[in-house]
Amino acid sequence: MTTITVTEGEADFIVPAAGKPCKTWYKVYGDLKSGVCPLVVLHGGPGATHEYVGTISQLAYTHGIPVVFYDQIGNGLSTHLPEKMGDVGFWTVQLFIDELDNILNHLGIHDNYALLGQSWGGMLAAEYAVQQPVGLKKLVIADSPASMDLWMEATNRLKLQLPQDVQDTLAKHEKEGTTSDEAYQEAMGVFYEHFMCRIKPMPEAFTASFKWIKDDPTVYFTMVGPSDFYVVGSLKTWNIIDRLHTINVTTLLINGRYDEAQDSTVAPYFQYIPKVKWVQFAESAHCPQLEEIERFMEVVGGFLLGNY
Numbered sequence: 001m002t003t004i005t006v007t008e009g010e011a012d013f014i015v016p017a018a019g020k021p022c023k024t025w026y027k028v029y030g031d032l033k034s035g036v037c038p039l040v041v042l043h044g045g046p047g048a049t050h051e052y053v054g055t056i057s058q059l060a061y062t063h064g065i066p067v068v069f070y071d072q073i074g075n076g077l078s079t080h081l082p083e084k085m086g087d088v089g090f091w092t093v094q095l096f097i098d099e100l101d102n103i104l105n106h107l108g109i110h111d112n113y114a115l116l117g118q119s120w121g122g123m124l125a126a127e128y129a130v131q132q133p134v135g136l137k138k139l140v141i142a143d144s145p146a147s148m149d150l151w152m153e154a155t156n157r158l159k160l161q162l163p164q165d166v167q168d169t170l171a172k173h174e175k176e177g178t179t180s181d182e183a184y185q186e187a188m189g190v191f192y193e194h195f196m197c198r199i200k201p202m203p204e205a206f207t208a209s210f211k212w213i214k215d216d217p218t219v220y221f222t223m224v225g226p227s228d229f230y231v232v233g234s235l236k237t238w239n240i241i242d243r244l245h246t247i248n249v250t251t252l253l254i255n256g257r258y259d260e261a262q263d264s265t266v267a268p269y270f271q272y273i274p275k276v277k278w279v280q281f282a283e284s285a286h287c288p289q290l291e292e293i294e295r296f297m298e299v300v301g302g303f304l305l306g307n308y
Contacts, residue, residue, distance in 0.1 A: 030066030044119030047219030049076035179226035256284030
């Protein structure tokens, strides 16, 4: 592999409602001044961190594409705001759009970049793209629903594939409001082993990101809820379908065969984005960047360099 530079830093992020100074931590693989359009990666959650999408850094080595990661505000190496737990007026989609704007400007790439959003990150990337920002050259939406109604319909169907005792445990604790119980957490883990990441044991990068959520669940609990399939947070009614036709950049749509982002949840992106290609990963659930690394890099790298 080619030797490349890796740099880390923090961008000041002014959020008046936070009541304190905020910073966004970022990491760059490669040279942003190389002339090659850089890829900015938006992780999922909301409230997860960059580690589990970190394999995408391989594109810097294999395809010469500079790659930017950052931890979204509220977790990881960026500013934590646990005092904002439950504050739906603070944790908004617009907050994360503003943060993305801030990062692009801080790095000086606002006039030339591509976006790859994974899961919630894809929802955020789509929200950004419908604004038709002039610097956005290409878009990758990976494992992301086009509406939370479609997401919940799909995950409820997937739950029916789990052993009956696991289904019963999930239903019991959701009904009784005891989703912090260890039995619920274990049952939730069974769902994730089937439909989040099928590698056993779970990759260290995956467990690292989700340990951050466990240690500071502020953003995830406020915007999603106790689990990916029991959505009671502020994103419960989120829907971008009627705005997708305004995305004016070439888009790559990705999901896995066993993905909790089932075909039904991602299909509107394919249906309504004018210039779009859809690639499904046959051996993956929700994390093809971990489950089929080599093919993921070939597909995404090829798309970004114009081979798709």
